[in-house]
Amino acid sequence: MKAAIFEHAGKMVVEDVAKPQIQAPDDVLIKVIRTCVCGSDLWSYKEGDHKQAHSMNDGHEALGIIEEVGEGITDLKVGDFVIAPFTHGCGQCAGCKDGFDGTCDNHPAPTNWGGGYQAQYIRFHYANWALIKVPGKPEDYSEEMMKSLLTLADVMATGYHAAFCARVKKGDKVVVIGDGAVGQSAVIAAKMMGASRIVLMSRHEDRQKLALESGATDIVEERGEEGIAKVREILGGPADAALECVGKQAAFEQAVGVLRSGGRLGYVGVPHEDNLNLWELFSHNIQVAGGSASVTTHVKNVLLDAVLKGEINPGRVFTQTYSLDEIDQAYKDMADRKTIKSYVIVD
Amino acid sequence: MKAAIFEHAGKMVVEDVAKPQIQAPDDVLIKVIRTCVCGSDLWSYKEGDHKQAHSMNDGHEALGIIEEVGEGITDLKVGDFVIAPFTHGCGQCAGCKDGFDGTCDNHPAPTNWGGGYQAQYIRFHYANWALIKVPGKPEDYSEEMMKSLLTLADVMATGYHAAFCARVKKGDKVVVIGDGAVGQSAVIAAKMMGASRIVLMSRHEDRQKLALESGATDIVEERGEEGIAKVREILGGPADAALECVGKQAAFEQAVGVLRSGGRLGYVGVPHEDNLNLWELFSHNIQVAGGSASVTTHVKNVLLDAVLKGEINPGRVFTQTYSLDEIDQAYKDMADRKTIKSYVIVD
Numbered sequence: 001m002k003a004a005i006f007e008h009a010g011k012m013v014v015e016d017v018a019k020p021q022i023q024a025p026d027d028v029l030i031k032v033i034r035t036c037v038c039g040s041d042l043w044s045y046k047e048g049d050h051k052q053a054h055s056m057n058d059g060h061e062a063l064g065i066i067e068e069v070g071e072g073i074t075d076l077k078v079g080d081f082v083i084a085p086f087t088h089g090c091g092q093c094a095g096c097k098d099g100f101d102g103t104c105d106n107h108p109a110p111t112n113w114g115g116g117y118q119a120q121y122i123r124f125h126y127a128n129w130a131l132i133k134v135p136g137k138p139e140d141y142s143e144e145m146m147k148s149l150l151t152l153a154d155v156m157a158t159g160y161h162a163a164f165c166a167r168v169k170k171g172d173k174v175v176v177i178g179d180g181a182v183g184q185s186a187v188i189a190a191k192m193m194g195a196s197r198i199v200l201m202s203r204h205e206d207r208q209k210l211a212l213e214s215g216a217t218d219i220v221e222e223r224g225e226e227g228i229a230k231v232r233e234i235l236g237g238p239a240d241a242a243l244e245c246v247g248k249q250a251a252f253e254q255a256v257g258v259l260r261s262g263g264r265l266g267y268v269g270v271p272h273e274d275n276l277n278l279w280e281l282f283s284h285n286i287q288v289a290g291g292s293a294s295v296t297t298h299v300k301n302v303l304l305d306a307v308l309k310g311e312i313n314p315g316r317v318f319t320q321t322y323s324l325d326e327i328d329q330a331y332k333d334m335a336d337r338k339t340i341k342s343y344v345i346v347d
Numbered sequence: 348m349k350a351a352i353f354e355h356a357g358k359m360v361v362e363d364v365a366k367p368q369i370q371a372p373d374d375v376l377i378k379v380i381r382t383c384v385c386g387s388d389l390w391s392y393k394e395g396d397h398k399q400a401h402s403m404n405d406g407h408e409a410l411g412i413i414e415e416v417g418e419g420i421t422d423l424k425v426g427d428f429v430i431a432p433f434t435h436g437c438g439q440c441a442g443c444k445d446g447f448d449g450t451c452d453n454h455p456a457p458t459n460w461g462g463g464y465q466a467q468y469i470r471f472h473y474a475n476w477a478l479i480k481v482p483g484k485p486e487d488y489s490e491e492m493m494k495s496l497l498t499l500a501d502v503m504a505t506g507y508h509a510a511f512c513a514r515v516k517k518g519d520k521v522v523v524i525g526d527g528a529v530g531q532s533a534v535i536a537a538k539m540m541g542a543s544r545i546v547l548m549s550r551h552e553d554r555q556k557l558a559l560e561s562g563a564t565d566i567v568e569e570r571g572e573e574g575i576a577k578v579r580e581i582l583g584g585p586a587d588a589a590l591e592c593v594g595k596q597a598a599f600e601q602a603v604g605v606l607r608s609g610g611r612l613g614y615v616g617v618p619h620e621d622n623l624n625l626w627e628l629f630s631h632n633i634q635v636a637g638g639s640a641s642v643t644t645h646v647k648n649v650l651l652d653a654v655l656k657g658e659i660n661p662g663r664v665f666t667q668t669y670s671l672d673e674i675d676q677a678y679k680d681m682a683d684r685k686t687i688k689s690y691v692i693v694d
Binding site: 093094095096098099100101102103104105111165237238240252260261262263267270271273275276277278279281282283284285286287288289290291292294 | 446585630
């Protein structure tokens with residue numbers, strides 16, 4: 001089968017590799033029909049980020065058709081149209097049952113993330129609970145709807161997770177840090193939860209426009225201390241919640257800086273700088289929660305329904321479309337901010 | 348008036364100093380009748396901790412009688428019996444209104460903590476909202492009840508804050524780290540909130556006994572990785588919530604280590620080592636919340652009533668009594684773990 005291979009920083013290629021196989025009773029094999037590039041895939045593309053040269057891609061978002069099921073699979077069958085999340089919750093541990101399947105306690109690996117989804121086929125483990133069945137067939141849906149469904153594999157669920165972790169509630173003044181696909185999704189989620197003000201920190205006109213159409217009420221272009229002061233000026237005081245969708249220290253500090261005493265910080269950017277100043281949090285009772293998104297929980301409980309009913313249109317973050325053979329361009333354009341998120345059609 | 352003075356690490360003295368005076372409309376002057384020593388006072392007593400030699404004591408817990416009121420005071424009068432919290436919430440900002448008055452947004456200083464309460468008189472600012480009136484007169488209460496009332500100035504409210512921040516709920520498996528007065532209070536709070544299991548990490552028999560009488564179900568003496576393994580063994584898996592009542596890195600790591608995916612960590616130990624490993628939190632969706640306790644909120648909403656009805660008896664943490672003149676001994680015995688918390692009667 002064809003799969004995208006990380007050749008080295010700045011270079012993705014497509015190669016023929018062995019088709020994956022069922023390995024465990026709870027596995028399924030999926031024929032991928034749509035995949036995409038994630039902001040987190042770009043860490044290695046842009047900087048290497050310790051990723052081994054000539055290794056399988058980090059892609060972890062896909063729509064597909066079930067090709068084969070393991071013997072333990074009871075709730076899915078060959079031919080089902082599914083969303084393949086980047087997470088693999090077991091659905092049975094206390095964490096999954098409490099809605100935190102993105103970091104399932106029963107998962108053997110350091111994270112329960114998938115990889116290698118930029119390919120014609122993937123093996124998906126913990127499939128019975130974690131995979132999400134979509135009603136009908138792919139051909140029942142418009143390409144616009146397919147895009148929105150694909151965001152449910154990661155970015156829309158991840159943006160929602162930021163708002164979920166920050167426990168955004170009706171009337172909250174919310175600040176979103178990060179204007180990429182996850183930040184855009186966090187804006188949508190904050191609106192779903194009834195925020196009265198949604199301030200997006202953004203310097204890019206196309207992203208500002210998209211967010212304003214999705215429910216953002218204000219844009220702040222300034223960063224750091226200036227950005228914090230501007231947010232407080234616009235809101236007439238500090239914010240109730242901040243959604244950190246970047247994963248960098250500066251973004252985190254900005255999030256802390258805009259919050260009131262007892263403010264809630266939801267973070268979903270994969271942390272690339274590890275340290276939190278605990279004193280700063282303590283001295284303002286800042287509540288911090290975040291991690292890998294509870295994709296299966298959020299999608300099954302809320303998001304699939306909202307997408308199918310057309311209440312939200314998160315697929316608009318896909319502003320360019322590519323074939324799998326064009327994967328390097330899909331990465332490059334996203335790294336160069338020529339597209340918010342790259343959508344890939346797989347034959 | 349007489350006041351305790353921090354002479355240098357290991358030495359408190361009592362000296363005559365100027366009686367404080369009303370400085371602002373929202374001030375009151377309080378004649379102190381009971382005070383005590385806090386675990387946080389011991390940081391400087393044991394190690395210096397950057398505190399200036401020959402300076403006013405850090406005491407911040409008192410019961411007293413209002414001696415004089417500022418012109419802006421509407422809800423209190425001379426002669427009222429009051430609990431003087433260590434915090435000074437304004438009661439009007441978004442933080443205070445949301446129940447986080449321990450880090451009031453309107454407070455001018457870096458923290459809103461009081462100090463100097465180990466003295467015959469104190470000036471208390473933001474008094475109108477933050478001070479807590481106790482019904483009747485001191486002579487209406489037994490000394491045991493006076494002790495429980497005094498814990499509401501800090502430790503009982505602080506232990507409760509840990510459980511409040513960790514959002515402990517009915518049926519939760521809770522681990523308490525720290526067996527001092529705050530840890531003991533956290534055990535009481537976890538029980539009030541309906542925890543099904545309360546594991547206290549403790550190596551001291553007197554403290555273990557007190558906690559078991561207050562609602563702890565299990566004791567773990569081991570620390571670090573061994574302690575984490577023991578907790579998981581006792582609970583048959585990870586905990587839902589952990590209450591960190593120490594303020595040291597090792598305690599924090601232990602708290603993180605016992606939690607499940609999506610577990611909730613409430614921390615109230617004043618952070619003395621500043622860094623949190625964000626990746627560790629992210630990869631388990633650990634929710635972290637804490638800070639200076641919402642003393643006025645918790646006491647007015649829940650704790651004063653629970654103490655007056657005899658439902659909780661947090662005053663049992665005071666295992667030795669001293670006069671103000673014996674303040675050095677009161678510090679020394681607590682530093683040497685000869686008493687859990689030192690109770691001071693002021694004439």
